[in-house]
Amino acid sequence: ELEAAAERPHALTGPLRVSAPIGIGRHHVGPALRAFAALHPGVQVELRLSDMLEDMVKAGLDLAVRNGPVPGREASLVARVIARQELVLVASPSYLDRVGTPTRREELMQHRTVRYSRHGRARGWAFAEDGATVQMDPPSAFLADNIETLLDAACEGLGIARLPDWLVAPALADGALCRVLPRECPLVIDTYLVRPMTHAPSIKVRTAADHLASAIARSMKV
Structure with a gap:
C-alpha cells in the first residue's frame, strides 16, 4: 500500500x-x-x-x-x-512594398535580413537543393540572440526573417507579416x-x- x-x-x-x-x-x-x-x-x-x-x-x-x-x-x-518546427521566411507588408518581394531564393542576397546571431556572428540560412544543403549568408540589417526580438524587428519592417511557424502564426493571421518564397521547402x-x-x-x-x-x-x- x-x-x-x-x-x-x-x-x-x-x-x-x-x-x-x-x-x-x-x-x-x-x-x-x-x-x-x-x-x-x-x-x-x-x-x-x-x-x-x-x-x-x-x-x-x-x-x-x-x-x-x-x-x-x-x-x-x-x-x-x-x-x-518549420522555419519560414517572413517580412512585413511595409518592407515588401518598399523594397519588393523576392521571387527566387537567389534574390535574398539583394535584401536586408533579420537574423539570429550568437557571439556576434549571424547564423546562415540553409536550404535543401537536389538532396544537398545550400548555405546562404544574405546581408543583415538586424541581429539578435532572441527570436522574439527578431519577430518584433521583422514586424517593424527591418527586413526578411526566418522564424518558427508557431511564433509567426499570429502575425501572419493578422497581416503584420507575409510569407516570403512560400514554395521554398521550410527548414524542419x-x-x-x-x-x-x-x-x-x-x-x-x-x-x-x-x-x-x-x-x-x-x-x-x-
Missing part, C-alpha cells in the same frame, strides 16, 4: 528542474510546467531559460527541452522528439525532451516528462 501511494500522481513531491530555450520556454514550456505545478502542488518546479546548452548533470537538471540535434545524446542523454527542426542517462528516472520525472511531451506537442502544432 505504501508503494502504491508513492506511485499516485498526487503524492509527487520534491524539486523538478527543467531548462529550455528562451523563446520556446516562454511560449510553450512555461505554460506546460505551470499546469504541472498546479496539478502537483508538492513539486517545487524550477524553469531555467537560456539559449546556451548546459551540462545537465553538472547543472542538476532533471529534464531539458532542446531544439535541433542534441549533442552527445547517444552517449549521455536520453532524448525523444516531442514536436517539429526537431524539438527534443531530454534527460540524463545517469540513473533511472523517478516517477516524478517520468510523470513530468509525459506531461511536457503531450502539452508541448499540442501547443506547438500550427
Whole structure:
C-alpha cells in the first residue's frame, strides 16, 4: 500500500528542474510546467531559460527541452522528439512594398535580413537543393540572440526573417507579416525532451516528462 501511494500522481513531491530555450520556454514550456505545478502542488518546479546548452548533470537538471540535434545524446542523454518546427521566411507588408518581394531564393542576397546571431556572428540560412544543403549568408540589417526580438524587428519592417511557424502564426493571421518564397521547402527542426542517462528516472520525472511531451506537442502544432 505504501508503494502504491508513492506511485499516485498526487503524492509527487520534491524539486523538478527543467531548462529550455528562451523563446520556446516562454511560449510553450512555461505554460506546460505551470499546469504541472498546479496539478502537483508538492513539486517545487524550477524553469531555467537560456539559449546556451548546459551540462545537465553538472547543472542538476532533471529534464531539458532542446531544439535541433542534441549533442552527445547517444552517449549521455536520453532524448525523444516531442514536436517539429518549420522555419519560414517572413517580412512585413511595409518592407515588401518598399523594397519588393523576392521571387527566387537567389534574390535574398539583394535584401536586408533579420537574423539570429550568437557571439556576434549571424547564423546562415540553409536550404535543401537536389538532396544537398545550400548555405546562404544574405546581408543583415538586424541581429539578435532572441527570436522574439527578431519577430518584433521583422514586424517593424527591418527586413526578411526566418522564424518558427508557431511564433509567426499570429502575425501572419493578422497581416503584420507575409510569407516570403512560400514554395521554398521550410527548414524542419526537431524539438527534443531530454534527460540524463545517469540513473533511472523517478516517477516524478517520468510523470513530468509525459506531461511536457503531450502539452508541448499540442501547443506547438500550427
